Amino acid sequence: MNLSICVSLSLFLFFIGLTVVLVRKEFLFILMGMEIMFNGAALTAVIGAQHWQDPFGQVLTLFIMIIAGVELTVSLLIVMHCYRTLKISNIDELKQLHD
Structure with a gap:
């Protein structure tokens, strides 16, 4: 697969997630948007690792997945x-409760 197509896909995922986070107001949609953004960043790291034949990108993706899992767990507990x-x-x- 072409490198520019893969990077375009990861940017598309990231900006779709960013749009969901900025537009929607419900907790669960914001969490889903953040997960889509994490997936776009992880895809970029894997693409870079494959392109430069460096395993650091796959290690970085593993850490991104761990952080995303912990973030989702803590966020869901707060939402619940x-x-x-x-x-x-x-x-x-x-926000209205703060005032």
């Missing part, structure tokens, strides 16, 4: 706590 105690599933409602 906010929903159970405050019945809030929207970021704007959480």
Whole structure:
């Protein structure tokens, strides 16, 4: 596969995730957008590792996957706590509680 096509795909994934994070207001959609952004970054690292024949990109991807898993777990716990105690599933409602 061509290098520019693969990099374009990873940039597309990253910007789709960024768009979801910036546009949507629900917790779960924001978390999904962040995961898509992590996948785009990981794909770029794998593409670079394959292109330059360096295993560092695959090691970096492993760390990205570990960090994404931990981030998702902690974020889901926070979201579940906010929903159970405050019945809030929207970021704007959480900001109103601060005032």
